[in-house]
């Protein structure tokens with residue numbers, strides 16, 4: 162009888178609505194909890210930066226370093242950005258987190274340079290909301306002022322989809338950023354939509370070829386053709402190219418055959434904490 166009654170109830174739209182709203186409610190509560198945890202994380206300084214080297218493979222030289230945020234959660238351990246950036250983006254908290262990242266990355270690079278480290282840029286990822294924030298230029302200026310970092314040692318990584326949100330505004334912003342002496346990398350290149358018109362219209366210094374074109378490159382002729390074509394095109398446009406996500410020496414050889422010499426990936430190093438990065442890549446004689 163109970164089953165029959167339930168089936169009867171299920172047929173009624175009102176009842177369905179009830180089920181959905183309960184699920185939705187749970188989702189909203191869950192999101193609010195993460196949001197307030199993120200807020201706490203900011204207050205309690207639970208965010209940390211990891212660093213991954215960018216290398217020139219032909220001479221094993223360190224040419225840059227990317228700062229990647231982590232959440233050092235007191236119970237759950239170190240949480241990668243995939244676990245919180247989206248919620249931070251939706252809730253607007255990314256503005257504060259992103260500014261913390263930008264400022265901390267600039268300060269770290271300044272300190273490394275003062276301690277005799279190489280004169281290389283630090284790359285910082287800018288999120289969609291961060292890039293389209295009306296205070297963007299002011300925020301960047303603040304980070305540079307607070308850290309004392311020479312703007313030519315700051316590189317901002319922006320994705321195609323971030324630009325696509327408002328291409329005209331993006332162009333203006335990038336021009337301003339470039340005028341400040343900062344360089345710009347197009348991150349995850351190849352995964353967005355109208356790559357070619359971006360290349361034509363936007364003042365970009367470097368393409369970071371997305372890992373998806375690299376992971377199979379040593380046995381996939383299509384990936385190889387695409388990477389070779391990107392590199393050839395970039396050469397004519399005077400844009401640098403870096404291949405992301407190089408894990409094996411076979412992949413390294415394949416991208417090098419495509420004349421792409423700048424790489425980032427587990428082959429050289431996973432992203433590591435500041436002290437580890439210093440020990441492995443910045444000690445005297447290492448650069």
Ligand code: C2E
Nearest residue numbers: 229230241242243262286287288406407408425426427432
């Ligand atoms: P991304 O900017 O494309 O960063 C590269 C990601 O690929 C990093 O993941 C890095 O750990 C990973 N990676 C590097 N080499 C390899 C490799 O050889 N193999 C594999 N399988 N993965 C590799 P991570 O640190 O988890 O960051 C993921 C994404 O989160 C980043 O992608 C970036 O879009 C975003 N992100 C990271 N830090 C920040 C930040 O401070 N602010 C913002 N807005 N986004 C960030």
Ligand code: MG
Nearest residue numbers: 227286318348
């Ligand atoms: Mg990046």
Ligand code: MG
Nearest residue numbers: 348349369405
């Ligand atoms: Mg990327």
Ligand code: MG
Nearest residue numbers: 348349371372
């Ligand atoms: Mg990526």
